[in-house]
Amino acid sequence: xxxxxxxxxxxxxxxxxxxxxxxxxxxxxxxxxxxxxxxxxxxxxxxxxxxxxxxxxxxxxxxxxxxxxxxxxxxxxxxxxxxxxxxxxxxxxxxxxxxxxxxxxxxxxxxxxxxxxxxxxxxxxxxxxxxxxxxxxxxxxxxxxxxxxxxxxxxxxxxxxxxxxxxxxxxxxxxxxxx
Numbered sequence: 293x294x295x296x297x298x299x300x301x302x303x304x305x306x307x308x309x310x311x312x313x314x315x316x317x318x319x320x321x322x323x324x325x326x327x328x329x330x331x332x333x334x335x336x337x338x339x340x341x342x343x344x345x346x347x348x349x350x351x352x353x354x355x356x357x358x359x360x361x362x363x364x365x366x367x368x369x370x371x372x373x374x375x376x377x378x379x380x381x382x383x384x385x386x387x388x389x390x391x392x393x394x395x396x397x398x399x400x401x402x403x404x405x406x407x408x409x410x411x412x413x414x415x416x417x418x419x420x421x422x423x424x425x426x427x428x429x430x431x432x433x434x435x436x437x438x439x440x441x442x443x444x445x446x447x448x449x450x451x452x453x454x455x456x457x458x459x460x461x462x463x464x465x466x467x468x469x470x471x
Contacts, residue, residue: 298367299469308470311392312348312446318346319443324434341411344403347450349410351396354389367469372462377452384449391442398438402431 310463321343329336369378401421403410405428410417456464 298370300366300461301360301364303360304357304364304366305470307353307360311353311357314346314350314353315392315442315446318343318350319439321346321437341413344399344410345413347396347399348410348417350392351400354392354396368416370464370466372444372464373456373466377456381452384445384452388442388449389443391438391445393433395438395442398431398435402428404428405431414449 300308321339325339325343329339333339369381373381400410400417404419404421405424407423409419453467456466
C-alpha cells in the first residue's frame with residue numbers, strides 16, 4: 293500500500309469536512325421538504341428557514357474555501373495516479389466548486405423571485421430582485437437539478453477514493469490527504 297506523505301493544509305481539511313457535513317444536512321433537509329413535508333405542516337416555515345440558513349452557510353464557507361485555496365495550494369496528486377485520473381479529478385473538483393456556488397445561488401434566487409425572504413437563522417439576507425414567479429419556477433427547477441448533480445458528483449468523488457484504494461495497481465490511500 294503506497295502512503296501519501298503530502299496532506300492538504302489543516303485549514304483546507306477542516307473546511308472540507310465542515311462543508312461536507314453542511315452539504316449533506318442541507319440536502320437531507322431539502323429532500324425531506326420536497327418529498328415528505330406537508331404544505332400545512334405547522335413547522336413548515338421553520339424547516340425551510342433551516343434549509344436556507346444552511347445553504348447560506350455553505351455559500352459563506354465556499355468563499356472562505358476559495359480564499360483558503362489561493363493561500364494554501366493543494367498538494368499534487370501522487371505519481372501512482374494516472375494522468376487520465378488526474379485530469380478527471382481536476383474536472384470533478386472544479387465541477388463541485390461550481391455546483392457549491394450555483395446551488396445556493398439558485399436557491400436564493402428561487403426564494404427571492406417568489407417573494408420569500410432568505411434568512412441566516414434570524415438575520416434576513418437582502419432581497420436584490422423583484423418578484424417574478426416565472427423566473428422563480430425556473431430557479432426552482434435549476435436548484436433541484438443542481439442539488440442532485442452535486443450529490444451525484446460527491447458520490448463519484450467518494451467512489452474514486454475506493455477505486456484508488458482497492459482497484460489501482462499501486463493501491464493508493466488518497467483519503468489520508470484530506471483526513
